[in-house]
Amino acid sequence: MTGTGSAAAVAEQFRFFAAEVVGSRRLGPTMVRIALGGAGLDGFASGGRDQSFSLFLPHPGQEEPVLPVEAGADWFAGWRALDESVRAVMRSYTVRSQRRLPDGGTELDVDFALHGDTGPASRWAARAEPGDRVLLLGPAVEDNRSVGFRPPAGTRTVLLVADETALPAAAAILEWLPADVTVQAFLQVPHAEDIQDLPTRAVGETRWLVGTDLLVGAVRAATLPGDDDGGDKEGGVKDGGDARQARDEVYAWLAGEAGTVRALRRHLVGERGLDRRRIEFSGYWRRGASEEDLRSEALAAHGSGATEGA
CATH class of the missing domain: 2.40.30.10 (Translation factors)
Structure with missing residues (x-):
């Protein structure tokens, strides 16, 4: 939040x-x-x-x-x-x-x-x-x-990564994006029939992934601003000033299964060189845990006096 x-x-x-x-x-x-x-x-x-x-x-x-x-x-x-x-x-x-x-x-x-x-x-x-x-x-x-998507001034490229639980949010973000922004969206759904027509004024590409556990591999293989020619291939990230500026114009929004989101964030920061402050991330769910489990863990971490927001 x-x-x-x-x-x-x-x-x-x-x-x-x-x-x-x-x-x-x-x-x-x-x-x-x-x-x-x-x-x-x-x-x-x-x-x-x-x-x-x-x-x-x-x-x-x-x-x-x-x-x-x-x-x-x-x-x-x-x-x-x-x-x-x-x-x-x-x-x-x-x-x-x-x-x-x-x-x-x-x-x-x-x-x-x-x-x-x-x-x-x-x-x-x-x-x-x-x-x-x-x-x-x-x-x-x-x-x-409770609005988390807040791209900083100077953002030119938006990276959206979501599984089906975060698809409604990703779709609403795509509708909101202005025409002067480029978007790369990776959206994972269980079935091909779940693919939707998602309008946006932004220029770019929406890539649908049908199945499970496909998001990390797809993002690792993708070319982002500041890359050379091959995502996370050896030598794929440029070191020059132009590349640094390009990476500083990227804003990433990651949402879905918590373990997948953590892996994506580690990759973008550690291997792609994105500023962690330009990444908004949220674990909407976690394998093997109910929302009650996650809420109980959060309360235990912040003390029994914690209150709930929207």
Whole structure:
């Protein structure tokens, strides 16, 4: 996450929004798009790009997610105190797009990666119907810390690397990019039918990889600004001033499985010579770990008094 400010100032950037499903559409074997709407979304202010938010889902048999939002800033402690079988399922998602309606309301599209009934969010998304109620903890201001994609001034080339879980964010970033930027995008999906038409004003190439564990090899083999002629081949990275300037005009955004993201970042910094400050990276998931596992680890690392943001 990107952003600075006091805890109070950060908290003011987000609030709870009630929403309901207004439609759904399958995008392929792996992806489904859920449209959320309702008067409770008034005031939701997506900053675009990789805007994330916390989504709260009900358990099977519940009409709506159970969350002590009346606790205000202490909602997270109240949520953790509830029985796991009762408290709302909490997951992090990206706003794929936001629409302003003629009546002044708003709707959000949220794309879900489906993996059967192995997770509560995938199970819910596969069965979602109009009228199903959810709760969001999301931005009330467009410039908020839950937008991570922030290319520095002088960026001329954007490198996007994402697996299917980060595809909605990558797609939104591609739509946001201006025409004077060159983009190299490496997008991995499990099935060829998951490939989407992703519009962008930027000049460049979107390379689709069908399968698993293909991103690191594809990026290593690619030619980036400042390279000689062969990616990470011996002697492939130039040492001259022009090459250094070219590398300093690259901004990389990496998202997906945590181990893959770490390997990509090590490669870009250690072998390609990119400035680590010009790399935004996020592990959306980790093999063998649920989101509850990752959240528990984060809480243990930062102390039991940690609070949850959007």
